Amino acid sequence: MKRTRLEESTCSIARSLDIIGDWWSLLIVRDALRGIKRFGEFQKSLGIAKNMLTSRLKLLVDEGILILQPASDGSAWQEYVLTEKGQALQMVLVALSQWGNEYLFADDECGSVLVDVKNQQPLRKLSLIAGDGRELSPQDVELKTP
Template structure:
């Protein structure tokens, strides 16, 4: 079954999911944010088939989430590094991690937690804030459709 493209959709959530909506792509971005750069390292970390990893990495490069660069150690290998667009997905990854930590584990079950790399302390839970600094609940947020010119 062919997937329908959401690239032209007016909703930014739909467009974003069209770009990075499968779990492998987000897990690759997660690992890249942790410093993984080489194909083999992604393969080992994710325990993913080479053909699937190859397709996902190619797509992330084509979509300007990752770029392929010469290996940092001067070897003949290539490495994948996050672009600015890719690095900006960190907030999405953190939000998913915090939501999952809160709702996807049984009491007493251990999981990972994202921490401040300098201090080693868990990072503060993300909140939605209004322009004037108020914390917003779901009922305080609405979607306003952009007017086309």
């Protein structure tokens, strides 16, 4: 069964999920943010089948989230590097990580924690902030579509 594309949707969430809505794509971006650049490194880290990884990397390159460039060490290999568009997904991954830590681990479990490189302190929980600086609750936000 062929997947329905959402690229024509007027909803920005739907369009975003059309590109990054499967877990492999976001895990590839996560690994790229951690410095992984080569096909074999992604495969080893994720345990993903080669054909699946190939298709996900192609989509991320086609969508301008990754670029493929010659290896930085001068070897014949190529490396996948995040673009500015790809780096901007870090905020999405931080939100998912913080949500997961709050709701998906038992009290006696510990999940991975994102920390500030300089101070090695956990990041402050993301929040919704209005243009005038007010912190917003879910009830204070609505989705407007054209």
